[in-house]
Amino acid sequence: xxxxxxxxxxxxxxxxxxxxxxxxxxxxxxxxxxxxxxxxxxxxxxxxxxxxxxxxxxxxxxxxxxxxxxxxxxxxxxxxxxxxxxxxxxxxxxxxxxxxxxxxxxxxxxxxxxxxxxxxxxxxxxxxxxxxxxxxxxxxxxxxxxxxxxxxxxxxxxxxxxxxxxxxxxxxxxxxxxxxxxxxxxxxxxxxxxxxxxxxxxxxxxxxxxxxxxxxxxxxxxxxxxxxxxxxxxxxxxxxxxxxxxxxxxxxxxxxxxxxxxxxxxxxxxxxxxxxxxxxxxxxxxxxxxxxx
Amino acid sequence: xxxxxxxxxxxxxxxxxxxxxxxxxxxxxxxxxxxxxxxxxxxxxxxxxxxxxxxxxxxxxxxxxxxxxxxxxxxxxxxxxxxxxxxxxxxxxxxxxxxxxxxxxxxxxxxxxxxxxxxxxxxxxxxxxxxxxxxxxxxxxxxxxxxxxxxxxxxxxxxxxxxxxxxxxxxxxxxxxxxxxxxxxxxxxxxxxxxxxxxxxxxxxxxxxxxxxxxxxxxxxxxxxxxxxxxxxxxxxxxxxxxxxxxxxxxxxxxxxxxxxxxxxxxxxxxxxxxxxxxxxxxxxxxxxxxxxxxxxxxxxxxxxxxxxxxxxxxxxxxxxxxxxxxxxxxxxxxxxxxxxxxxxxxxxxxxxxxxxxxxxxxxxxxxxxxxxxxxxxxx
Numbered sequence: 001x002x003x004x005x006x007x008x009x010x011x012x013x014x015x016x017x018x019x020x021x022x023x024x025x026x027x028x029x030x031x032x033x034x035x036x037x038x039x040x041x042x043x044x045x046x047x048x049x050x051x052x053x054x055x056x057x058x059x060x061x062x063x064x065x066x067x068x069x070x071x072x073x074x075x076x077x078x079x080x081x082x083x084x085x086x087x088x089x090x091x092x093x094x095x096x097x098x099x100x101x102x103x104x105x106x107x108x109x110x111x112x113x114x115x116x117x118x119x120x121x122x123x124x125x126x127x128x129x130x131x132x133x134x135x136x137x138x139x140x141x142x143x144x145x146x147x148x149x150x151x152x153x154x155x156x157x158x159x160x161x162x163x164x165x166x167x168x169x170x171x172x173x174x175x176x177x178x179x180x181x182x183x184x185x186x187x188x189x190x191x192x193x194x195x196x197x198x199x200x201x202x203x204x205x206x207x208x209x210x211x212x213x214x215x216x217x218x219x220x221x222x223x224x225x226x227x228x229x230x231x232x233x234x235x236x237x238x239x240x241x242x243x244x245x246x247x248x249x250x251x252x253x254x255x256x257x258x259x260x261x262x263x264x265x266x267x268x269x270x271x272x273x274x275x276x277x278x279x280x281x282x283x284x285x286x287x288x289x290x291x292x293x
Numbered sequence: 294x295x296x297x298x299x300x301x302x303x304x305x306x307x308x309x310x311x312x313x314x315x316x317x318x319x320x321x322x323x324x325x326x327x328x329x330x331x332x333x334x335x336x337x338x339x340x341x342x343x344x345x346x347x348x349x350x351x352x353x354x355x356x357x358x359x360x361x362x363x364x365x366x367x368x369x370x371x372x373x374x375x376x377x378x379x380x381x382x383x384x385x386x387x388x389x390x391x392x393x394x395x396x397x398x399x400x401x402x403x404x405x406x407x408x409x410x411x412x413x414x415x416x417x418x419x420x421x422x423x424x425x426x427x428x429x430x431x432x433x434x435x436x437x438x439x440x441x442x443x444x445x446x447x448x449x450x451x452x453x454x455x456x457x458x459x460x461x462x463x464x465x466x467x468x469x470x471x472x473x474x475x476x477x478x479x480x481x482x483x484x485x486x487x488x489x490x491x492x493x494x495x496x497x498x499x500x501x502x503x504x505x506x507x508x509x510x511x512x513x514x515x516x517x518x519x520x521x522x523x524x525x526x527x528x529x530x531x532x533x534x535x536x537x538x539x540x541x542x543x544x545x546x547x548x549x550x551x552x553x554x555x556x557x558x559x560x561x562x563x564x565x566x567x568x569x570x571x572x573x574x575x576x577x578x579x580x581x582x583x584x585x586x587x588x589x590x591x592x593x594x595x596x597x598x599x600x601x602x603x604x605x606x607x608x609x610x611x612x613x614x615x616x617x618x619x620x621x622x623x624x625x626x627x628x629x630x631x632x633x634x635x636x637x638x639x640x641x642x643x644x645x646x647x648x649x650x651x652x653x654x655x656x657x658x659x660x661x662x663x664x665x666x667x668x669x670x671x672x673x
Contacts, residue, residue, distance in 0.1 A: 046415060046659070046660055047385075047388075047412055047415070047659055047660055047663070048388055048389075048392055048412060048415065048416040049415055049416060067668055067673055071671070132546060132548060133546070133547060133548050134546050134547055134548075152487060154548070155531060155532050237530075237531070237532060237533075238493065238527075238533050238670040238671050238672075239670075239671055239672040241671045245671075246667075246671070249667045250667070251389065252383070252385050252386050252389050253383070253385050253663060253667060254385075254660065254663050254664055254667060255385055255388060255389065255392075255412075256660075256664075
């Protein structure tokens with residue numbers, strides 16, 4: 001339709017419809033990021049006190065201090081491990097749910113979202129009673145005589161990754177499930193008819209066609225894990241902190257808002273870059289499709 | 294406390310100007326108070342009093358439960374004034390909230406002593422208390438008031454209780470004799486590697502590392518030696534706890550067998566029957582807590598509440614409940630036997646036997662040491 005024949009009201013309508021979302025985005029996202037950016041150029045005076053003068057000292061501190069680089073790298077590493085483990089664990093589950101002929105498939109999908117009914121913090125705390133020295137695993141193994149002293153599982157990097165997998169796995173399964181569910185079953189039948197074994201049909205047809213969903217799941221898990229703060233705080237020792245914890249300590253412990261803002265922006269830029277790379281090759285619409293179930 | 298109409302209007306205006314009251318509420322209450330000048334009805338004082346609400350933020354857990362049960366609930370029953378409560382696990386957390394809030398949103402803080410008092414003052418969050426409105430301050434130990442007066446000649450806080458951060462140990466693993474012999478060195482004993490805990494707070498870590506290196510925590514000469522000791526402790530620690538509830542949980546579940554610990558929380562564990570011993574080694578870290586009234590608060594109402602909390606009957610009941618001795622001077626108020634047996638209790642009222650952090654010394658090193666501790670705690 002030619003834009004020139006649209007009335008002024010027609011041209012305004014999309015903006016009016018978009019206005020609530022745009023205002024919300026501006027107030028809840030753009031504005032805070034803008035404020036953080038301004039703070040990142042303020043001078044830290046003492047705990048809780050900053051001077052409103054322009055300085056690049058906070059950015060220089062970040063760029064020259066290996067402490068921050070180490071934790072940024074560690075966050076990338078732990079998030080990547082978490083995302084990959086989520087993929088390895090989540091793909092078979094998603095495949096089973098998508099391919100099952102079970103009449104009440106909705107029950108399986110419902111089970112996926114049941115954990116979301118319980119507070120994330122409470123679910124994370126529950127791991128203390130599972131992994132702790134007097135937790136379910138150690139007590140069982142001790143009673144069975146399989147170990148003579150409790151295994152050190154809690155307050156380790158492994159516990160942090162476990163906690164994050166527990167939180168992120170449903171996101172991975174949902175993304176992969178949506179991708180597999182969208183595959184035309186006739187393609188699998190055709191592959192089998194043309195002589196493929198079940199395994200070959202999976203590797204030649206199902207896996208390539210579900211890759212966008214898998215990649216969307218990997219992106220989501222990586223981004224959410226990298227921004228995680230609560231799980232390392234509860235299940236890890238201080239050495240198992242991630243970049244989010246460094247930001248928290250800088251803002252809440254040292255009361256150094258300028259540096260905290262700088263570090264927050266660094267994480268934002270990093271995760272934005274990952275999302276941009278994904279978007280360049282896969283398109284972000286996949287992520288939203290997966291999130292929408 | 295009976296208020297005249299003029300006084301009531303003055304206070305309403307003050308609250309409104311301080312941002313503690315919105316315009317509609319202010320106009321409504323001002324109209325009601327003004328009307329009493331010509332028309333006084335029996336229901337009006339109650340209606341005006343019902344509008345009063347004070348916000349309190351504390352450490353949560355058994356400590357705040359005791360304050361609520363023995364101070365706030367009786368106060369509300371007596372005056373009709375409500376006390377809204379919030380909690381925090383770390384005082385920096387509440388300072389951050391205060392910094393981002395409008396004046397008057399947060400009103401009374403159960404603050405952790407003089408070092409933090411200085412932080413509030415540096416941030417410009419302190420108020421000026423009218424001591425005439427808190428007559429029960431006459432019962433408070435002068436030795437607890439003086440450190441605050443050194444920072445601000447006009448008080449913004451009233452000392453309320455005190456305690457120590459000593460050594461707690463599991464008596465089924467560590468004998469009393471061993472604990473007494475090793476004292477603070479238990480925190481650095483490789484024998485208990487992976488079973489040691491500690492408060493994840495810079496002051497506590499530096500304090501005990503200073504003691505372990507034979508230095509005076511209020512005059513550290515070799516800070517590098519202290520950081521080396523902090524690292525040594527870090528490599529032995531299973532978990533640095535961040536709240537009293539977490540401390541109690543770690544000790545009760547046997548996840549750790551020795552840690553520095555808040556005396557009152559250990560007393561609570563002992564009362565619950567947990568096999569936990571406690572000792573204050575030489576130079577043990579003593580601290581005092583205060584009821585801090587923030588700038589922008591409804592001062593008269595806050596002062597009235599603090600005065601109620603300092604009433605000997607209330608303060609004693611709270612002290613017994615939270616297991617921390619009250620700020621009441623034992624020479625002026627007869628304290629109970631239970632309080633006399635609490636860890637850190639000073640029967641002289643001089644606090645001479647306890648070692649507190651020098652607020653000026655610690656404040657001057659606060660930023661640099663907090664940053665360094667944050668790094669060391671994370672493996673730096």
